[in-house]
Each structure stands twice: as C-alpha cells, then as structure tokens.
Amino acid sequence: MASTTVGLGIAGARPSVLGGTLVDITLADGGDDRPSPADRRAWAQWYQGPPAEPNLWVPYDSRGRAAWLDLTPRAWRVPTPQPDRSGGEHHLDGRFVTDVPGLHCAMAEALLGPGRYFGREWNAFKDCLGGGFGVAPPFTLTWHDSEVARRALADGVEHPQDGLSYFEEIVRLLERYGVTVLLQ
Known part of the structure; x- marks a missing residue:
C-alpha cells in the first residue's frame, strides 16, 4: 500500500x-x-494491492483519477533501480482519455503496465521521458482511439503562447524526445 x-x-x-x-x-x-473522503475509493482499491489489470482507474472522475496518480509512485517498492527499456512498440488504450489525469493514467499503463507511474502532469511527464522511470525513448507509441483525447483535451492549453491543446503538446513533446507517435 x-x-x-x-x-x-x-x-x-x-x-x-x-x-x-x-x-x-x-x-x-x-x-x-x-486523503479526502472523495479519494477513499481509490485508496480502498489500492489497499487490495497494486492493480494487476489495465483500466481500473477508468470509473473515477478527474479527482479520483488524480488520487490514483498520487498513489502510483508510492505503492511500488522496487529495491534497486532497473535499467530503462528502449525501443519496441507500446499501445495506449485511448478510449477513456477524457481528462488530463486519465491521459497520464493511460500513458503509464501503455509504457509500464497497470498502476505504474510515468508522470502525473506536464512537468513530471517530461521528467519521466528523460529516463530513470523504466522506459526511455526511442520507442513507438500507437495511440488507439486518439480522437477521444483530442476532443476531450481541446480546451486545455499547457503553454498559451503556443496555442496548442494539452493533447497536441503531449504528442509534440513525445516526438521531440524521439518517440514515434502513431495516432489511430
């Protein structure tokens, strides 16, 4: 836990x-x-142990998904750092990426597996892309149902001077770090 x-x-x-x-x-x-009373459902689920299957974060609202993300770096205890894996293809299930926390839940699952940590917001995600979190570019990310996130995150702008949505910024950041992103 x-x-x-x-x-x-x-x-x-x-x-x-x-x-x-x-x-x-x-x-x-x-x-x-x-944890707030609203976060207790996520905590109760994690109390049973780290998730062994994908998409267990899906039923939560944005706040619950953020609570889920708060638990991911705390719950896994790895005695010694493992070297990053590079290369290969990862598949992101985009059907449920309807908010920023959901994007980060789905991204971590695609890259490392259920309940894993790979950033919880823009800066943390960028840090993880630099290595030291289990996977590092270059690799290929096939983002299935990417249009769900494109629509859901259209109004969220991380860097107003660029005018790009959060979705577009994440894709651009991945590509800048050497990830081949295939949007499907």
Whole structure:
C-alpha cells in the first residue's frame, strides 16, 4: 500500500474516564495532508494491492483519477533501480482519455503496465521521458482511439503562447524526445 503523514495536534488531556493512570487525549485536526473522503475509493482499491489489470482507474472522475496518480509512485517498492527499456512498440488504450489525469493514467499503463507511474502532469511527464522511470525513448507509441483525447483535451492549453491543446503538446513533446507517435 502507500502511506501518508497525517499531522495531528493534542488539543487537550485529562484523567481518563476509565480511571487509574490512564489519560484521555483529545486530538485536533492537523490539516488536510490526508486523503479526502472523495479519494477513499481509490485508496480502498489500492489497499487490495497494486492493480494487476489495465483500466481500473477508468470509473473515477478527474479527482479520483488524480488520487490514483498520487498513489502510483508510492505503492511500488522496487529495491534497486532497473535499467530503462528502449525501443519496441507500446499501445495506449485511448478510449477513456477524457481528462488530463486519465491521459497520464493511460500513458503509464501503455509504457509500464497497470498502476505504474510515468508522470502525473506536464512537468513530471517530461521528467519521466528523460529516463530513470523504466522506459526511455526511442520507442513507438500507437495511440488507439486518439480522437477521444483530442476532443476531450481541446480546451486545455499547457503553454498559451503556443496555442496548442494539452493533447497536441503531449504528442509534440513525445516526438521531440524521439518517440514515434502513431495516432489511430
């Protein structure tokens, strides 16, 4: 599973109603570092173990998919770094890429397998393309049903000066790093 630090403060202490030397402590909420109630479904699913099949993130809304992405780098414990794989062909299932978190969930699955991490937003994705995360260019990415993402991400613009959609920017970034992108 994964872990997160939850800061709690002691708001008060008094002799316990159970008597003896016991003390009852009242804890104060320490902030919002813990998963929100909306994120609990994803956490509960991951509590069963890392996903062994693709597309388990699909039923979640954007917030749930973002929570899923938050868990991916925490849940996998690899004792020693493995060398990056290059070359070959990867297939991205684009049927469910309807938001930015969904794009990153699907991309990680295509490149590394279910529940894996390969960035959760633009800068992290760019960092992962530089190597050290299991796969590095050059390789071929066949993006099936790419039109779903093209339409869904048409209004999202990462770099306003370019005027390209998030989808177009991701494709351009992949190609700049030496990935052959086949949109189908």
